Amino acid sequence: MSSKTSTSNQATSPAKTSRTASFDGLRGLACLIVFNFHFLYPYTQTTIHGYGVELEHGASLYLHQLPILCLIIRGRAMVTLFFAISGYVLSYGFLAATRTDRLDSGVSRLGSLALRRWMRLYLPASISMLMVMFAAYFGAFEKGRKLNNTKHMKGVWEQHPPIFKTFGAQVWNFGKLWWGWQTPFKTMIYYNPYDPHTWTIPVEFRSSMVLFMMLLASMGLKQRWRLGLITFVTLYMFAAKRWDIATFTGGALVADLHLCHTTKNASLEEKESLLPTEDPPATIPEPSSRARKYTLVALRYLPLVVAFYVLSFPDEQGKKTPGFISLHNLANRLYNDTFKFWHSLAAIVVLWCVPRLSPIKAFLSSSIPQYLGKISYGLYLVHGPLLHSIGFALQPKIWKWTGFESKTGFCGGLILGWIFMLTISIGGGHLFWKYIDMPLVRFAKYVEKMASVASPPQQRRRTTVE
Secondary structure, three states: OOHHHHHHHHOOOHHHHHHHHHHHHHHHHHHHHHHHHHHHOOOOOOOOOOOOOEEOOEEOOOHHHOOOHHHHOOHHHHHHHHHHHHHHHHHHHHHHHHOOOOHHHHHHHHHHHHHHHHHHHHHHHHHHHHHHHHHHHOOOOHHHHOOOOOOOOOOOOOOOOOOOOOHHHHHHHHHHHHHHHHOOOOOOOOOOOOOHHHHHHHHHHHHHHHHHHHHHHOOOOOHHHHHHHHHHHHHHHHHOOOHHHHHHHHHHHHHHHHHHHHHHHHHHHHHHHOOOOOOOOOOOOOOOOHHHHHHHHHHHHHHHHHHHHHHOOOOOOHHHOOOOHHHHHHHOOOOOOHHHHHHHHHHHHHHHHHHHOHHHHHHHOOHHHHHHHHOHHHHHHHHHHHHHHHHHHHHHHHHHHHOOOOHHHHHHHHHHHHHHHHHHHHHHHHHHHHHHHHHHHHHHHHHHHHHOOOOHHHHHHHHHOO
């Protein structure tokens, strides 16, 4: 989801990465969770249902379905985090520039992002799907295709790439489906059979363009009016059932609020520096109770916990799931799929909370989340084809060894398959990032540099900061 996309742009820029490092790490962990979801999706439907929901075979009571704990496998909730992070990262530089009277710099940055956005999103995904087309024609998905309609398929079957007798017919079909996929003007989600997971790419591009237009319209506004405009657009998009765009503009709203908070703190520090430096009379502070200390800490984390709970809203049967029925009833007048509304709203709140909680921010800025964030777009693009080819062919063989009928054998086989496929997917994602994704980032900047009328110093300053 190419929101992951913005991370790669920043991979070579330490100055900018430090500003949004926690969001890069959050994106990386979210991409890992998307992998978990897609790995389990064909083998069990427990990933899309909540704890305690009554189904045909009885109540669904699995530990991994509990609120918050279920987030380790809730891929659809993570997609909204991708969108919100993209909205934040894409707008942060422009919004920061408007606060320092550097409007020219902000507009230049916005134009650069808009110019390169199609290339940044579509070129890597197009190459990955082209590789899938070749692999499909030469039979890489045939063994995996046999998994359908077997006893192992307890979950949901995803589309596999079509196969044609002649290479020309294969290429023609790919071109036709690619053209339908890449157009950003269709509001319906488009699942391209060469990689259904790339449905997010046109959504990201369309939402990015709306975001850029909104930011450009706010350029000459006073701060409170700009904040009001972004808030209005976000609320309007939610009301218009455009949860995807609302998540993007909601990310921009959080970026603006964070900048407001930073500016306010800087102003207070400046005022304090003008006060007399003579020490005040010594006072004996009242000892604070341990209970009060823990209460304050709990209150700081409460919004994040609530956001994680709402983000746990099940993908299916939320209207019958204990703990989420009221939330469903609040949103079902506007949304048929109420989880889309609640996931989007919760993702925006998560973005607000993360930088304000130092332990969370430090963890997300550590090496493993940062690495996952760096390769996240590559991992996102390669994990689906690898699961559908190697994964679908391998998993039944693992169950032959561990057993399939018993819960121990079934779960043990899933754990072994998950470890193996995660290793391969991370390796494939790293190679894709290194040899395809990053060269395409440099190519997009090269095209911009060649086409730009900016003077060389301005050009260098603009293209190296992202």
